[in-house]
Amino acid sequence: MTAAARCVVACLLLAAAPAAALEPAIGRVVRADGGGCTGTLVAPDRVLTAAHCVLDDETGKPLPPAKLRFRAGAAGARERAAAPVAGVSVASAFAYRPEPSRLRHLRCDLARLRLTRRLEVTPLAIRADPDPDASFDAVGYPGYAPGYQRKQYGCTRSDRAAPAGLWPTTCFAVPGVSGAPLLTPTRPPRVLGLLVARWQRISVAVPLAAATGCGIRIAE
Helix, strand or coil: HHHHHHHHHHHHHHCCCCCCCCCCCEEEEEEEEEEEEEEEECCEEEEECHHHHHHHCCCCCCHHHHHEEEEHHHHHHHCCCEEEEEEECCCCCCCCCCCCCCCCHHHHCCCEECCCCCCCCCEEEECCCCCCCCCCEECCCCCCCCCCCEEEEEECCCCCCCCCCCEEECCCCCCCCCCCCEECCCCCCCCEEEEEEECCEEEEEEEEHHHHHCCCCCCC
């Protein structure tokens, strides 16, 4: 199957709305202003998401934790578990720009949230040594229908050029999907990286193998 064909399949799957959360450890990071992104529970009280999702749009500084909440396995008005955020850690190497002018500005777009309590949901483990030729899935909460998870199957790394530390992928990213984990197609799945943006005709992800060089600990 060509890359274009894979993208068509993924985009069609993205449009399907499941009645319940497919992955309980994946949830919605909700901002007090009504915005939100996707996050993944990687420890009972730790959530991984995209850095730009938890920064003030004007100052570029992390939002006060009290303005953030995580809903694990959110599906409509229900969720598997939920908790307010107690702390926000942004990758020290991430250079915030409201409208990045270069793809390299998206490097290290990672943040870790500390919740006020441990959730009774099994976290997802990290896989930092992915097979570059293997396919992966992605689960996120698109902004046009933020109440439910959408899953894309069989994405791959694109053959388009990207700066070091970023993956161009055939997954499809829209607002709200930022922070969506790239998952191995195994059970249970492992997290390979996070979708962070749509750039021209590709969706860009930060691989978790690069997290150490970004100045952030994933699940301490």
